[in-house]
Amino acid sequence: MSLTAVLALAAGTYAMRLLGLWWLSTRPLSPEAEEAVALLPLGLIGGLIAVQTLSGGGGVVADARLLGVAAAIAVAANGASLAITMLVGAGTAALLRAIVLS
Amino acid sequence: MKHRSPTPGRVAADALALGLVAAVFGLSFGALAVDAGTAAPVAVLASAIVFAPGSQLAAAGIAGAGGSAWLGVLTGLLINARHGVLALGAVGVAGRGALRRALTAHFVVEGSVLAAANQDGVRAARRAFWLTGGIIFAFHLAGTALGTGLGAVVTDLDAIGMDAALPAAFVGLLAPSVRRRPQLAAALAGAAIATVSLFFVPASVAVLVAAAGAGVGLVTSRRGGTGP
Numbered sequence: 001m002s003l004t005a006v007l008a009l010a011a012g013t014y015a016m017r018l019l020g021l022w023w024l025s026t027r028p029l030s031p032e033a034e035e036a037v038a039l040l041p042l043g044l045i046g047g048l049i050a051v052q053t054l055s056g057g058g059g060v061v062a063d064a065r066l067l068g069v070a071a072a073i074a075v076a077a078n079g080a081s082l083a084i085t086m087l088v089g090a091g092t093a094a095l096l097r098a099i100v101l102s
Numbered sequence: 103m104k105h106r107s108p109t110p111g112r113v114a115a116d117a118l119a120l121g122l123v124a125a126v127f128g129l130s131f132g133a134l135a136v137d138a139g140t141a142a143p144v145a146v147l148a149s150a151i152v153f154a155p156g157s158q159l160a161a162a163g164i165a166g167a168g169g170s171a172w173l174g175v176l177t178g179l180l181i182n183a184r185h186g187v188l189a190l191g192a193v194g195v196a197g198r199g200a201l202r203r204a205l206t207a208h209f210v211v212e213g214s215v216l217a218a219a220n221q222d223g224v225r226a227a228r229r230a231f232w233l234t235g236g237i238i239f240a241f242h243l244a245g246t247a248l249g250t251g252l253g254a255v256v257t258d259l260d261a262i263g264m265d266a267a268l269p270a271a272f273v274g275l276l277a278p279s280v281r282r283r284p285q286l287a288a289a290l291a292g293a294a295i296a297t298v299s300l301f302f303v304p305a306s307v308a309v310l311v312a313a314a315g316a317g318v319g320l321v322t323s324r325r326g327g328t329g330p
Contacts, residue, residue: 047312
């Protein structure tokens with residue numbers, strides 16, 4: 001990556017962040033709209049989890065990641081901390097790969 | 103109401119865990135960037151001013167594979183468009199004042215926004231946002247610097263499950279919020295929308311479309327209060 005490319009990526013990324021924040025701060029919202037806006041990041045991150053778990057080969061792929069994330073959901077639902085949830089997810093995927101590859 | 107927001111200690115512990123993931127992605131980005139011919143200071147600068155690991159890895163990967171720099175930038179920007187949506191969730195945290203908004207905007211990442219959303223009350227949300235965002239930023243930067251030094255030593259991160267670590271960390275991050283039903287409905291709908299979208303659009307666009315899951319959350323809220 002050249003310095004120019006880095007600066008362009010940084011400027012564009014910052015502009016999008018600022019645009020979202022500024023656009024919303026300048027207008028009064030009804031309680032309904034406020035609730036909808038508060039739910040947007042939840043939908044987005046739910047989608048991000050699905051994409052990071054399933055995307056591959058230009059579509060959907062089920063591999064070790066899926067079982068790792070399933071295990072993570074199971075421990076998180078039972079009150080595990082973020083660190084434990086993450087370790088269980090990564091560990092399960094790594095273990096599966098080690099078994100399949102050996 | 104049974105719902106309790108995470109304690110300050112829990113917020114700090116969660117932030118450290120997210121920081122570690124950010125450090126590993128920084129490490130991986132630093133190594134990849136240097137291998138692809140990027141000067142080490144430029145790679146570290148990228149982590150400081152772009153501060154979006156996924157886009158940095160994609161852009162460095164494209165550069166490393168001999169692709170054009172502008173293709174890398176455009177791909178990175180498409181991946182980062184979601185930060186514009188995430189920023190909507192940081193309005194309350196930013197408060198009033200141009201400088202505060204300008205500064206808050208740069209620290210909009212999943213971890214900081216969700217940590218704030220998990221809290222009740224603006225002051226607690228603000229504290230969670232800055233603690234989490236600050237730790238992720240510092241760890242990402244330190245990881246990148248380390249990665250530029252290690253270079254090709256950093257090899258197959260998938261073998262140790264790093265590709266599952268990030269979604270698993272986000273699951274842990276969502277956990278306190280999705281104890282409330284509208285939030286759970288929004289996240290599940292987002293996941294379903296994204297999965298279906300993956301068949302038709304690039305992954306970065308599928309994530310954006312998933313924000314529409316908020317609509318399902320809203321309907322759930324209208325139907326049955328904030329239970330359980």
